Amino acid sequence: MSNSVHEFSARLNDGTEQDLSEYKGQVLLIVNTASKCGFTPQYDGLEALYEQYKDKGFSVLAFPCNQFGSQEPGDAGDIAEFCVTKFSIKFPLFEKVDVNGDKALPLYDYLKTEAPGVLGSKGIKWNFTKFLVGKDGKVIKRYAPATSPESIQADIEKALQG
Known part of the structure; x- marks a missing residue:
């Protein structure tokens, strides 16, 4: 059993x-x-969060996923081009992965176990589910897709101080 995302x-x-x-x-x-x-x-x-906190020891890790409404149909090149040209992202963008099911990325199995969703559900329900992870690699909190990145700012600042 893993003890941190660093594994x-x-x-x-x-x-x-x-x-x-x-x-x-x-x-x-x-x-x-x-x-x-x-x-x-x-x-x-x-x-915006990445730019604001990257020099203080913060990063966003984006994992494209096509499991919800087939809303990420492109290949690696399409995804990278979209993210850079439309949103100018500079944080790490990973390969398209599954977050649920038998082919789920092991990292996501760990995240879901450490921070279950509503009523203890393990599965990711939709795109833009977010997991805040502390400096020690332990999951601090899971956020629903509708939770805006801006509303997580205070939690990020607290984690950076911890």
């Missing part, structure tokens, strides 16, 4: 394997994203 790795959008232990000591906001979702404009808020 996982995932492939970045360009195919490079990223060991999440490289984020030790940083506060992370891990988000499953989609380009064609009603919540897609949250990319702006996520980028």
